[in-house]
Amino acid sequence: MQESWLGVHAFKLLSWLRAMPAQLRHRDALRPTLLLAVAVSWQRTLLLHGGGAAIFRGSVVRMKDETESLHVQVLNFDPDVKQWLLRAGEKTFHRVASSFEVDFCVSPDALASRHPDGLQVVQTPCGRALEAQVDFPQGELFREAPYLVAQRGVLAARSRAIAFARAKGMMRVLEAFEELCTSQPSQSMSPETAVLARWECNCQQLSVPPASGIYRTHSLLQHSCQPNCAVGVLFSTGEVLVRALRTIHPGEALCRNYEREGFLQLDVRSRQQHLRETRGFTCLCSRCVAEQ
Secondary structure: OHHHHHHHHHHHHHHHHHHOOOOHHHOHHHHHHHHHHHHHHOOOOOEEEEOOEEEEOOOEEEEOOOOOOOOEEEEEEEOOOOEEEEEEOOEEEEEOHHHEEEEEEEOHHHHOOOOOOOEEEEEEOOEEEEEEOOOEOOEEEEEEOOOEEEEOOOHHHHHHHHHHHHHOOOHHHHHHHHOOOOOOOHHHOOHHHHHHHHHHHHOEEEOOOOEEEEOOOHHHOEEOOOOOEEEEEOOOOOOEEEEEOOOEOOOOEOEEOOOOHHHHHOOHHHHHHHHHHHOOOOOOOHHHHHHO
8 A cells, every 4th residue: 555655646746847847846945855756766676685685676587506597587585584586487486695696687667757857869970969958057967777787797698688678578678779879880780799789888887786787868978078977876776876067058968978087187199099999989079179
């Protein structure tokens, strides 16, 4: 009853917020309300913690004592027995985290909401981007959960995640993934290479759990050597948090630094060379143009 009540009121709250003028939605007075709505709406898809591990709900795992690859999914963490509740077909059972290995997670629920209000997806010479339609003050812009997660350093896990989405008919996931950009035209690649290229160009690294994730809105942030946004991942939920480093005005694209912080201290020639060699593109941000 409590979960149903929260869901109904969260829907009413989000509907009320969408009906408000965009400028009002970003006032400081409404921030606690917005955070409550986010917390309620994502309560089913957040990162689960227990037994010394952190695992996304719905993750597909590989049992270490099985010779065959089975689709065993994580349902929850049971604090009564301090073990993970898993499902294989119609059968549910408990295991400790040391008895299985997390492979990937596909979460269509993470695509249920729209892009944040006040932002518009536009086409630029460098691909699709997010453009501000209103003034955004310095501070939090949005947070979102990943719709794809794969074990870090295991390229095959990324391919298995997409194959799983295809087998289950998860069209929203497949369509969102197909929209992701690559450093080279995907038409010239094999299907397997295109999957890996899309993932590599758009993923965000997570430290807990050690994995890489794909976030729909976050993937639209373009690179800039003079960024107006910063990105981090929340330990407790696995959500990506995007913050404005300064006031962002209408017509500005949201940009972040794709590299480590020290990268911005390099001269323009070194930055350009690094991005061409590791990312496959030439940066055309205002700072690089001015320093050429």
